[in-house]
Amino acid sequence: MACAKPASEGARGGCEGEAGARDLVVICRCEDVTLDEIRDLIARGYTTVEEIKRITRCGMGPCQGRTCRQLVLAEIARATGKDIASVAPGRFRPPTKPVRLGGAVAGAPDSDNEGIEGDGGEQVR
Amino acid sequence: MMAVNKCADAVVIGGGVVGASIAYHLAKRGFGRIVLVERSYLASGSTGRCGAGVRQQWGAKLNCLLARESVRMFERMDDELGYDRSIEFKQGGYLLLAYTDREMNQFIKNVELERSLGIPASLLTPAEAKAIVPMLNTSDVLCATYCPTDGHANPFHVTYAYAGAARRLGAEVMTFTEVKGIVVENGKVARVVCDKGNMDTRVVVNAAGPYSGLVARMVGLEIPFWAERHQILVTEPVEPVLRPMVMSFSRRIYCQQTPHGSFVMGMGDPNEPHGFSTESSWKFVVEMAREITRVLPPVGNLKVVRQWAGLYDMTPDAHPILGATPVEGFYLACGFSGHGFMLAPVTGQLLAEVICGEEPSIDITGLNLGRFERGELVVEPSVV
Numbered sequence: 001m002a003c004a005k006p007a008s009e010g011a012r013g014g015c016e017g018e019a020g021a022r023d024l025v026v027i028c029r030c031e032d033v034t035l036d037e038i039r040d041l042i043a044r045g046y047t048t049v050e051e052i053k054r055i056t057r058c059g060m061g062p063c064q065g066r067t068c069r070q071l072v073l074a075e076i077a078r079a080t081g082k083d084i085a086s087v088a089p090g091r092f093r094p095p096t097k098p099v100r101l102g103g104a105v106a107g108a109p110d111s112d113n114e115g116i117e118g119d120g121g122e123q124v125r
Numbered sequence: 126m127m128a129v130n131k132c133a134d135a136v137v138i139g140g141g142v143v144g145a146s147i148a149y150h151l152a153k154r155g156f157g158r159i160v161l162v163e164r165s166y167l168a169s170g171s172t173g174r175c176g177a178g179v180r181q182q183w184g185a186k187l188n189c190l191l192a193r194e195s196v197r198m199f200e201r202m203d204d205e206l207g208y209d210r211s212i213e214f215k216q217g218g219y220l221l222l223a224y225t226d227r228e229m230n231q232f233i234k235n236v237e238l239e240r241s242l243g244i245p246a247s248l249l250t251p252a253e254a255k256a257i258v259p260m261l262n263t264s265d266v267l268c269a270t271y272c273p274t275d276g277h278a279n280p281f282h283v284t285y286a287y288a289g290a291a292r293r294l295g296a297e298v299m300t301f302t303e304v305k306g307i308v309v310e311n312g313k314v315a316r317v318v319c320d321k322g323n324m325d326t327r328v329v330v331n332a333a334g335p336y337s338g339l340v341a342r343m344v345g346l347e348i349p350f351w352a353e354r355h356q357i358l359v360t361e362p363v364e365p366v367l368r369p370m371v372m373s374f375s376r377r378i379y380c381q382q383t384p385h386g387s388f389v390m391g392m393g394d395p396n397e398p399h400g401f402s403t404e405s406s407w408k409f410v411v412e413m414a415r416e417i418t419r420v421l422p423p424v425g426n427l428k429v430v431r432q433w434a435g436l437y438d439m440t441p442d443a444h445p446i447l448g449a450t451p452v453e454g455f456y457l458a459c460g461f462s463g464h465g466f467m468l469a470p471v472t473g474q475l476l477a478e479v480i481c482g483e484e485p486s487i488d489i490t491g492l493n494l495g496r497f498e499r500g501e502l503v504v505e506p507s508v509v
Contacts, residue, residue, distance in 0.1 A: 048166055054281040060359075060430075061361075062361050062430050093431045093432060094405050094407075094431075094432055099410070099428060099429050100425070101360070101410075101413075101414040101417065101424060101425050101426075101428070102425030102426060104410050104411050104413075105414045105425065107407065107414070
């Protein structure tokens with residue numbers, strides 16, 4: 001996967017107000033989604049996290065939106081004039097950490113609500 | 126929000142891919158004022174949760190014909206709809222695996238039927254299948270069928286592309302708007318009652334996916350129909366290593382690598398109760414992992430990043446219910462039984478033809494609601 005520039009680096013570059021520089025601000029590092037793309041979609045009426053996610057893949061990568069979800073919420077709040085707390089954060093889906101399929105093979109088949117623990121995405125059982 | 130009353134020539138209920146396709150095809154024919162109503166955001170239901178596959182290998186002639194036409198439409202969709210992104214249509218084929226004699230015999234019949242209809246499917250030995258999918262574990266595989274023009278498209282983008290094109294043709298797309306009732310006067314559709322106001326209309330199309338039974342009840346129709354949860358997971362993206370969708374009916378699984386690089390896979394559960402639950406379960410991940418690592422062993426090295434569930438809108442014969450009903454102006458486009466995404470392009474065209482009083486380009490009289498009362502089911506033997 002392409003290695004994207006962290007959002008903070010773009011921000012340090014003084015993006016605001018500089019035409020063409022905002023597309024260097026990466027909001028979703030897993031899927032290479034830029035601030036420009038997010039703002040463009042909001043301006044076109046896509047003012048929910050769920051829609052922006054489905055159109056751009058923002059938040060669908062390995063980190064599952066840990067970085068970008070807050071940033072997108074802040075952009076939506078700013079553009080719509082809403083308080084950020086009133087903007088729906090969208091669904092969080094399991095597993096909470098990436099888990100190796102080969103590891104899941106050994107997982108408990110009968111415990112439907114078994115959580116996924118351990119580091120490095122391995123199923124611990 | 127203040128309620129607004131409107132007039133429309135047609136109201137399409139359901140902003141999934143089927144509803145969006147119907148709205149587009151009606152608008153393209155200049156049917157008048159078209160309104161697409163969706164209670165959440167576009168593709169928020171079954172469409173956005175589906176396996177995203179497009180296949181033409183079926184055991185029933187009608188499904189073959191519908192799928193064949195849809196593939197032709199997917200091939201030219203980016204241009205036709207003037208979409209500014211891409212629907213990501215990839216024709217990497219479908220490889221169907223037979224593990225039992227019964228499956229093998231069915232596959233032999235299916236390929237004969239498909240070829241007679243111009244679908245380029247063929248019967249393969251396990252070795253030939255392995256040449257297409259080198260990571261395939263061929264032990265216990267008796268034979269396979271393969272159609273190179275089957276494939277994948279992005280369900281979100283297809284829906285947004287249809288809705289966007291419909292809008293440019295003058296249709297109105299009302300998201301976050303819920304239908305509360307439908308008024309029928311003298312046996313004819315008269316009005317749709319929504320939480321944001323009423324719409325006078327002479328045509329209503331029920332494309333509400335798994336909720337179509339509830340919408341049909343609003344005009345007093347009972348359709349033989351149920352919703353059933355199906356679960357899916359997606360892995361981290363990796364380099365392209367798997368071209369076709371790999372599928373087995375007896376193992377009840379399917380798995381493909383999307384153009385984005387992630388692997389999407391799902392599995393049916395024969396004991397799944399009817400209902401509207403879309404909860405995910407860990408049990409599914411374990412069972413899916415067990416099956417897929419037998420069929421495609423290297424996939425065990427991939428990490429699952431997300432899992433979810435969606436609803437199939439099931440009919441007794443696993444064929445959709447399409448066309449007019451005893452209530453004048455009320456049309457059905459539902460009951461796709463897990464295949465609505467791949468059949469959506471042709472469905473939109475056929476429904477628009479029927480509603481506009483044209484001769485449908487494929488004869489779908491066999492798929493109308495009356496077939497259940499007449500006992501004329503169109504059985505499809507090849508479903509996951």
